[in-house]
Amino acid sequence: MGKTEEKGLTGPPTNDEIAARFEEMASLLELKGTEGYKLRAYHRAAQSVASHPEPLSELSRRGELQTVRGIGASFAAKVEEILKTRTCPLLERLRREIPPGILELVRIPGVGAKTAALVWRELGVADAAALEAAAKEGRLASLKGLGDKRAAAILAGIESLRRWEGRTPIARAMAVSETLLRELARHPAVVRAEAAGSLRRMRETVGDLDLLVATESPAEVLRFFASLPLVSEVIALGETKASVRVTAMGQVDVRAVRPPGYPAALLYFTGSKEHNVRLREIAKALGYKLNEYGLFREGETSPVAAAGEADIYAALGLPFVPPEVREDDGEVEAAIAGELPAFVELSDLKGDLHLHSLWSDGRDEIRALAEEAARAGLEYIAVTDHSRSLAFARGLTPERLMQQAVEIAALNREGLGTRILHGCEVEVLGDGTLDTPDAVLERLDFVIAAVHSPVRREAVDMTARLTRAAGHPLVDVIAHPTGRIIGQREPYPVDVGRLIEAAAASGCALELNASPHRLDLAPQYVRQAAAAGVKISVNTDAHDLRSLADLAVGVGAARRGWLTPRAALNAMSLDGLLKWRRERIGARGYRSASAGPPGEV
DNA sequence: GCCGTTTTCGGCCCGACTGTTTTCAGTCG
Numbered sequence: 001m002g003k004t005e006e007k008g009l010t011g012p013p014t015n016d017e018i019a020a021r022f023e024e025m026a027s028l029l030e031l032k033g034t035e036g037y038k039l040r041a042y043h044r045a046a047q048s049v050a051s052h053p054e055p056l057s058e059l060s061r062r063g064e065l066q067t068v069r070g071i072g073a074s075f076a077a078k079v080e081e082i083l084k085t086r087t088c089p090l091l092e093r094l095r096r097e098i099p100p101g102i103l104e105l106v107r108i109p110g111v112g113a114k115t116a117a118l119v120w121r122e123l124g125v126a127d128a129a130a131l132e133a134a135a136k137e138g139r140l141a142s143l144k145g146l147g148d149k150r151a152a153a154i155l156a157g158i159e160s161l162r163r164w165e166g167r168t169p170i171a172r173a174m175a176v177s178e179t180l181l182r183e184l185a186r187h188p189a190v191v192r193a194e195a196a197g198s199l200r201r202m203r204e205t206v207g208d209l210d211l212l213v214a215t216e217s218p219a220e221v222l223r224f225f226a227s228l229p230l231v232s233e234v235i236a237l238g239e240t241k242a243s244v245r246v247t248a249m250g251q252v253d254v255r256a257v258r259p260p261g262y263p264a265a266l267l268y269f270t271g272s273k274e275h276n277v278r279l280r281e282i283a284k285a286l287g288y289k290l291n292e293y294g295l296f297r298e299g300e301t302s303p304v305a306a307a308g309e310a311d312i313y314a315a316l317g318l319p320f321v322p323p324e325v326r327e328d329d330g331e332v333e334a335a336i337a338g339e340l341p342a343f344v345e346l347s348d349l350k351g352d353l354h355l356h357s358l359w360s361d362g363r364d365e366i367r368a369l370a371e372e373a374a375r376a377g378l379e380y381i382a383v384t385d386h387s388r389s390l391a392f393a394r395g396l397t398p399e400r401l402m403q404q405a406v407e408i409a410a411l412n413r414e415g416l417g418t419r420i421l422h423g424c425e426v427e428v429l430g431d432g433t434l435d436t437p438d439a440v441l442e443r444l445d446f447v448i449a450a451v452h453s454p455v456r457r458e459a460v461d462m463t464a465r466l467t468r469a470a471g472h473p474l475v476d477v478i479a480h481p482t483g484r485i486i487g488q489r490e491p492y493p494v495d496v497g498r499l500i501e502a503a504a505a506s507g508c509a510l511e512l513n514a515s516p517h518r519l520d521l522a523p524q525y526v527r528q529a530a531a532a533g534v535k536i537s538v539n540t541d542a543h544d545l546r547s548l549a550d551l552a553v554g555v556g557a558a559r560r561g562w563l564t565p566r567a568a569l570n571a572m573s574l575d576g577l578l579k580w581r582r583e584r585i586g587a588r589g590y591r592s593a594s595a596g597p598p599g600e601v
Numbered sequence: 602g603c604c605g606t607t608t609t610c611g612g613c614c615c616g617a618c619t620g621t622t623t624t625c626a627g628t629c630g
Contacts, residue, residue: 036613037602037603037612037613038602038603039602040602040603040613041602041603041613042602044602044603045602045603069603069604070602070603070604071603072602072603072604073602073603074602074603075602075603109628109629110627110628110629111628112627112628112629113627113628114626114627114628115627115628144621145620145621145622145626145627146620146621147620147621149619149620149621150619150620150621153619153620197630208629208630210630235618235619236617236618236619236629237618238617238618238619239617239618240617240618241617241618241630242618243618243629253629253630255617268615268616268630269630271630273630276614276615276630277614277615278614279614280614280615281613281614283614284613284614289614289615290614290615291614291615291616292615292616292617293616
């Protein structure tokens with residue numbers, strides 16, 4: 001997640017910034033030897049502040065800071081200090097006592113607060129580079145509790161952190177996961193295997209990949225897994241869990257359980273950790289104990305029967321909570337109150353409104369795309385090839401667009417089982433205008449607008465550019481609004497909050513691009529946009545037949561953004577979608593191609 | 602340090618694996 005601290009420098013500290021200060025205090029206190037519940041209080045307060053919907057500066061004004069879960073008298077005073085001065089006396093004192101590089105040490109896998117404090121105190125090691133040198137020179141093994149093996153593990157940890165910066169983009173993690181699961185499934189004792197952890201929760205980057213296996217022979221399956229050729233190093237190998245490194249990404253953890261325990265293990269191993277803690281607290285209050293082996297009535301040794309995760313939630317008096325929202329980000333409270341929304345499912349989506357064909361840079365014929373969409377049960381698709389400015393993608397001139405209309409009309413007459421809308425992904429120019437005339441756009445069924453050439457982006461106000469495009473009466477959707485490529489390219493410098501306001505004002509929808517490389521808008525903005533009444537269109541942006549299947553990935557990301565079918569543009573029926581378009585375009589004095597027979601004015 | 606349909610004090614989620622330990626500490630999820 002991007003840090004928003006820098007942005008907040010002009011206004012009062014944001015909730016994220018306050019949470020970061022609490023996390024920093026927690027880390028520094030731990031390095032000083034603070035343990036247990038006090039530490040946990042700092043972490044919980046940080047988590048609670050970060051996910052609080054209202055700015056704490058507002059709560060402070062009303063004297064209501066202590067209404068936030070985890071904030072008592074002492075923390076409220078610290079929040080007040082941070083709001084006024086961006087720091088507080090305790091934090092300043094800790095920062096003076098402990099060099100900043102020590103915090104970096106704790107990020108190394110295998111190094112915790114105790115080890116970091118030890119090497120600092122005994123060896124004067126104050127950052128990762130110094131720790132690496134100390135390990136290579138054999139100076140670590142002289143310390144109490146450290147030996148050659150731990151020194152080697154620390155070196156491997158530093159290497160891993162450097163190579164992956166701790167996290168792998170979800171697209172790569174999905175690919176690695178699929179490969180490993182396929183390999184695992186070859187073992188005859190494997191009953192079932194799937195990815196859990198942050199991949200199942202659809203986080204955009206994955207730290208450790210977590211896999212879960214159901215089998216009657218856990219130890220045997222784990223040994224088999226650890227011996228796979230893809231595995232470059234075995235970190236740990238026990239009776240029920242193994243940790244390894246694979247060449248294509250960082251660490252992979254595998255947990256093997258017997259089939260009856262699978263639901264509880266899946267729940268536990270999916271996390272998030274914070275969500276699990278909340279569930280175990282609820283379990284305890286109800287006289288249960290919840291762990292990765294099951295839900296147990298107090299004093300009993302055999303678990304409450306559960307065929308799936310839903311049974312465990314039900315025993316706790318809760319509805320099933322989809323994995324994508326298990327972040328202790330309001331979902332537990334909503335579930336308790338019976339107000340957890342029905343989030344969007346793949347079966348809710350009736351169409352895909354962003355596809356490329358051979359006419360521009362796609363790899364398949366429109367006919368093939370339509371046939372594949374029909375097989376997937378989609379009622380409609382929009383073919384949205386690039387417009388002429390995108391020369392390297394063979395963008396279409398108005399003349400070519402009109403030729404394409406003829407082909408699409410013919411295919412629709414033929415009837416391929418899905419209605420093909422004739423659209424275009426129109427290029428947004430530097431000043432926010434479109435590269436294709438209104439008169440041409442008026443003859444299309446659907447228009448999405450996008451930025452692909454953020455050249456001179458320092459010179460161009462990207463927010464002004466995109467808000468102007470979103471305000472264009474003929475633009476239905478802004479595609480991949482922030483332009484990010486996960487793990488490769490930072491988002492454009494666009495103020496998404498203002499883009500959402502502009503879209504709300506004009507009735508334009510925003511895209512959640514389903515490509516696992518993009519997932520753009522990011523889920524937190526999807527939640528924000530939908531709350532502002534902006535429709536979200538979950539589109540694949542497919543450039544070939546295979547990528548049409550990315551719609552399922554997009555739906556997962558959409559759930560992570562708390563998207564309901566009601567707020568999803570392409571959950572509408574074809575008639576509903578065309579009506580939505582007619583009304584918003586007609587209200588602004590334009591006409592839409594689908595409004596009536598062509599040629600009518 | 603926080604919190605209360607058990608409580609304003611005494612609780613606070615639960616367990617696996619490794620290394621360097623002769624009984625457990627540290628780390629991780």
